[in-house]
Amino acid sequence: MKHCEDIPVSAADDRIRDQLENGRTSLGIELGSTRIKACLVGEDPADVIAVGSAAWENEYVDRTWTYSLDAVESGLRAAYADLVADVERRYGVQPATFGAIGVSGMMHGYLAFDADGELLVPFRTWRNTSTGAAAAELTELFGVNIPLRWSIAHLHQAVRDGEAHVPRVHAITTLAGYVHERLTGRRVLGVGDASGMFPIDPVTRDYDAALVARYDELIAPSPLSRPLAELLPEVRVAGQPAGELTPEGAAWLDPTGRLCPGIPMCPPEGDAGTGMVATNSVAPRTGNVSAGTSIFAMVVLERPLPRVHEEIDLVTTPAGDLVAMVHCNNGASELAAWAEVFGRFAAASGSPADSDAVFATLLTEALSGEPDAGGVLAYNHLAGEPIVGLAEGRPLVVRTPGSRLTLANLMRAQVYGVFATLSIGMRILAEEGAALDEMYAHGGIFRTAGVAQRFLAGALGAPVTVAETASEGGAWGIAVLASYLSEAGRIDLDGYLRERVFADAAFATAAPDAGDVAGYADYLQRYRAGIAAEAAAAAAL
Numbered sequence: 001m002k003h004c005e006d007i008p009v010s011a012a013d014d015r016i017r018d019q020l021e022n023g024r025t026s027l028g029i030e031l032g033s034t035r036i037k038a039c040l041v042g043e044d045p046a047d048v049i050a051v052g053s054a055a056w057e058n059e060y061v062d063r064t065w066t067y068s069l070d071a072v073e074s075g076l077r078a079a080y081a082d083l084v085a086d087v088e089r090r091y092g093v094q095p096a097t098f099g100a101i102g103v104s105g106m107m108h109g110y111l112a113f114d115a116d117g118e119l120l121v122p123f124r125t126w127r128n129t130s131t132g133a134a135a136a137e138l139t140e141l142f143g144v145n146i147p148l149r150w151s152i153a154h155l156h157q158a159v160r161d162g163e164a165h166v167p168r169v170h171a172i173t174t175l176a177g178y179v180h181e182r183l184t185g186r187r188v189l190g191v192g193d194a195s196g197m198f199p200i201d202p203v204t205r206d207y208d209a210a211l212v213a214r215y216d217e218l219i220a221p222s223p224l225s226r227p228l229a230e231l232l233p234e235v236r237v238a239g240q241p242a243g244e245l246t247p248e249g250a251a252w253l254d255p256t257g258r259l260c261p262g263i264p265m266c267p268p269e270g271d272a273g274t275g276m277v278a279t280n281s282v283a284p285r286t287g288n289v290s291a292g293t294s295i296f297a298m299v300v301l302e303r304p305l306p307r308v309h310e311e312i313d314l315v316t317t318p319a320g321d322l323v324a325m326v327h328c329n330n331g332a333s334e335l336a337a338w339a340e341v342f343g344r345f346a347a348a349s350g351s352p353a354d355s356d357a358v359f360a361t362l363l364t365e366a367l368s369g370e371p372d373a374g375g376v377l378a379y380n381h382l383a384g385e386p387i388v389g390l391a392e393g394r395p396l397v398v399r400t401p402g403s404r405l406t407l408a409n410l411m412r413a414q415v416y417g418v419f420a421t422l423s424i425g426m427r428i429l430a431e432e433g434a435a436l437d438e439m440y441a442h443g444g445i446f447r448t449a450g451v452a453q454r455f456l457a458g459a460l461g462a463p464v465t466v467a468e469t470a471s472e473g474g475a476w477g478i479a480v481l482a483s484y485l486s487e488a489g490r491i492d493l494d495g496y497l498r499e500r501v502f503a504d505a506a507f508a509t510a511a512p513d514a515g516d517v518a519g520y521a522d523y524l525q526r527y528r529a530g531i532a533a534e535a536a537a538a539a540a541l
Helices: 014-021 068-093 132-142 149-161 175-184 209-218 247-253 269-278 332-349 357-364 407-431 453-461 474-484 493-501 514-538
Strands: 026-032 036-042 047-053 059-060 064-066 100-105 111-113 171-173 189-191 234-236 284-292 293-298 313-314 322-328 377-379 394-399 438-444 464-467 508-512
Touching: 014 068, 026 068, 026 175, 026 474, 036 474, 047 068, 064 357, 068 175, 068 209, 068 247, 068 474, 100 175, 100 269, 100 474, 111 175, 132 149, 132 209, 132 332, 171 175, 175 474, 269 284, 269 293, 269 322, 269 357, 269 474, 293 407, 322 407, 332 357, 332 407, 357 407, 357 438, 377 407, 377 514, 394 514, 407 453, 407 514, 438 453, 453 508, 453 514, 474 493
Parallel strands: 026 100, 189 234, 284 438, 438 464
Antiparallel strands: 026 036, 036 047, 059 064, 111 171, 284 293, 293 322, 313 322, 377 394, 464 508
C-alpha cells in the first residue's frame, strides 16, 4: 500500500488528477472515539490519495458517556475540510465529487429520535454500563448474549425504568446510521453495525425475526409507539447500495457548497466491520485485534459457538458472516495518558519531543522490561469493564514492595494492561474450539514496529500480523467498502480484498516468544487476583 505521505507532489501526475476531477475515487469517513478521520482512495483502493482528521472527545455528563450532535456535525465538517485541503496541497485540485462515499462509527449505544427527527435523550455511547438488568433479562429471553452496550439493551433498560421519552421513540440507530441518514435521508445500516443493535439471523442476514417477535411479546402492552422492527434501521450487506448523497446532505458535510450531490453511498458500518476490512480478516478462521480507546478482537467463525458466554458477543462481518467478538471498553487511553506525562517531563527538562517520538521511546523501552513486568500491574479501566465484572473503572498501578519498578517494567505493564482483559475473553474462545489461522492487528499502538505486536503475540500465544495499513484503520476500511460498491456484482467481499486490495500488501508477522508467553501468564494470574483492588477503588472513590 502506498501512503499519501510517501508520495511527493511531483508524482501527482495527470492520472491522479483525472481520478480526482472525475470522481473515480472513494471517500471513507470514520467517527472514532478520539478522532474523526477521512480517507480518500483512488481507483486502486490500496492507494491512499489523501487524509484528513479532526480531534474530539466524549463527555461524561450526569454519569453518562456521550457526544453531542453538534460535535458530530462540527467534527465531520472539520475532518472533511482537512482532507480537501490535503488534496489541494498535494495535487492542486479541489474535489467536488467522488465515485462513492462510506461512513463508519463506533458501534452500539443508543440514539433515539421522535417522529420529527429530534434527539430524545443525549447519545448514550458504547462506554456506558448502566444496562445490566436489561442485558441479563434479554440474554435469558433470547438465549443469545446481549452485551450491556448493545442498542437493544439501552432501549429495554429505558423501558424497564419507565423513562419519560420511551412513548415518543420513533426510531433508534447508531452513530454511523445517524450520519448516513443526515447525508442520504435513508435510515439504513450495514449488517455488521446492525449486529450491535440486535441479534442477526446468519441465514437471512437481517434481524432475527423470531427474536424480534419475542421482544414485542415481552413488553406487550408496549410503552413504545411502534413495533421493534419499525424502530430499527433497514439492514444492508456490503456491496448493496444504500442511497445517494442528497443536496441537503452535501451542504451539511461541506458548507462551502462545492461538494456535489448524487454520489452513491455504501451501507454505513461499525468500527468492528471496518477493522475486519482493514486487516483482510472477513473469511472464516481469520481474526483481528483493533486497539484504540476500546480494544476488541474479532474471530470469523466456521460454526456457531456451542454455549452462550457473557464475555463473547456474536456479531457479523460486513458481508453478514458470523463473528465472535471480545469487546473491552478500555484500550490504550491510559497508556496515552502516561505518554502525555512523560512527554511533559521531556519538555520540562528542556528536551521536548512530539507525541509519536514519546510513544516510540516508551514502547521501545518496554522491550527491555522483565517478561512478567517485574511484578508491576497496570489497570487501564477508565470506564466499567463487564468482562471482569467492573461497573465503573479506576485506573491503577499496583505493585508489591518486592516488585521492581523501572521505566521498562512500568511501560511493559502498561502495554500488558491494554491486552489483559482482551486475553481473558480470547481464552474462552480457545476453550470453545474456535479455529483461528491468522490474527491481524491494527491501531495506533502498533505503529511502533515490533513492540505491541510482539507483546500481543505473547498474550494470545499465537502469531500476530500487522500490515502497512495498521495505523490507517477504519477510515481506510470504510473507503474500501465504498469502492466495493462498483465491484460487488462480480466478486464476494473476501475475494475483492484478497485480489484487489491486499494482493501486493506487505505484512510483518511476530511469532510468540516463549519468554513473553510465560511472563505474560504470570502477569495475568496476578492481574486477575488484583481485580479486587479495582473493585474496592471504584467503591471508595
